[in-house]
Amino acid sequence: MFVQKSFSGPQQNGAGTLYLVGTPIGNLEDMTFRAIRTLKEVDLIAAEDTRQTRKLLSHFEIATRLVSYHEHNKQASGSELIRLLQEGQSIALVSDAGLPAVSDPGADLVAEAVEQGIFVVPIPGANAALSALIVSGLPTERFMFAGFPPREKKSLAKWLLQLHAQEGTLMLYESPHRLRKTLEAILEHLGDRRIAMVRELTKRFEEMARGTVTECIAWIEEHPPLGEYCLIIEGSISDENTGELAAAWWVELSMEEHVQHYEAELGRKDAIKKAATDRGLSKRDVYNEVNR
Template identity: 50%
Template sequence: MNRQKSFANDHLETGKLYIVGTPIGNLNEMSPRAVQTLKEVDLIAAEDTRHTRKLLSYFNFSTPLTSFHEHNQESKKREIVEQLLAGKSVAVVSDAGMPAISDPGEVLVDAALQAGISVIPVSGPNAALNALVASGIAAQPFTFIGFLPRQKKERKKELEKWAKIPTTLIFYEAPHRVKQMLQDSFAILGNRQIAIARELTKKHEEWLRGTIEEVLTYVQQTEALGEYCVVIEGASEDTKEEQTNWWDELTIIQHVEHYITDGMDKKAAIRQVADDREIPKREVYQIYHEH
């Protein structure tokens, strides 16, 4: 068991690790406590030192920085823990939002706790919660999943794992993958209520709310820009009883025509139908063209 009295052991020789939330867009969301913490620590471990240096410059201070990202976190965590054990206090920040939420930080927290170092969170913005509370979809209970796998097969497998869960689902998605993610969500989860948000707290903040099919149709006809938060309604009682595919009642030809009507070209529609049904693309092609 680990018992931590965060502010009652200032006499100890070890430093403290602060997990500091930073703005996800609008710099006015930076809290006075976060500013004070970043000013007073001996070192800031930043996902991108260039990005964080701009943040420090905006608030007019220059605490020393060291890089801490997904590619060096295993080696850097030892170096940072050594400094904490030597009495230095360290803050970890990501490029935006709370560290360790789909961002570096988790392995450093674990290493610090294993070394007996106090770990203290400093509240800040979080894109997932911002998206959830303004989505119009039940805010609780919810399940935060983060980024889905990049590969289609693994992405669909992950979605299938959550298909019968009754809680609201929250995802992050990159702009170049959001269309494919929505297609797979439609195929596996069915036509549920959804809200997607991009550029949260920034000048070009935008929301799309509706069914997955409605939002997918819009997204397929527009250019995807900015990082996305995707909030999807949880499984209903009927869904939990028996998960079915929205296209089960369609023939292969109708299935292809559905995607063409949504704006796909013929080749892409055939490929998508093959992926949905997990059959060879050649088979779909032959059936469609014989028709």
């Protein structure tokens, strides 16, 4: 059992404090006064990309020593940072944008610090996923952050199927060059749900595209994706009569397998129509998918 009282004075074990400092997600004015003060006062700043962070420090005239901590050096660098914390130094951990330790190697450093009885203090700031959620127009009472989708097609399908029954709004990140493939996979495995595609948050070209998955696919055909995206997706809808999640026996089937399930009995045309009804899609969408 380890109870941390962040503002009770120096730690009895003589260790320093690890501060998790939120940084701008686009606009430099996302930075808080507390974040700037903390970065000036700590002994050391550990950054995901020192080149990116150096620009931020220069803008706010912060001269604190800067070191690198990222996915590829986290074992060696992490051990050294823990040693310095145990010796009493205070360290601020920052990511390239937003809150550190969210889909970020900083989570490993935090876990080790907690294991060693070192205080970990949050310095809140901007977060892309939550910012996108609150402007999406979708429910915010319950939500789930899912991070980055898998790249490989089969892994992506399995990942989406695991999310299919989630009733809360889904939040995930995607790169512009993978956006279309991910939207098509969402359409196939989750159905034509309401969605918000949010990009360039707090920057000059901030944009929110809201509609169904089908409408968003059509939008990016006319407007090629630019910048990193936050996708906010409607959660699974409960059956009004039973209060339970609507049965979806077909969720593990591909579109072609779904159509084949009905084909022997109904024929190809009606099988496509039936599969479209199951998934909440148009007949044209299903037809195009199975006839590529």
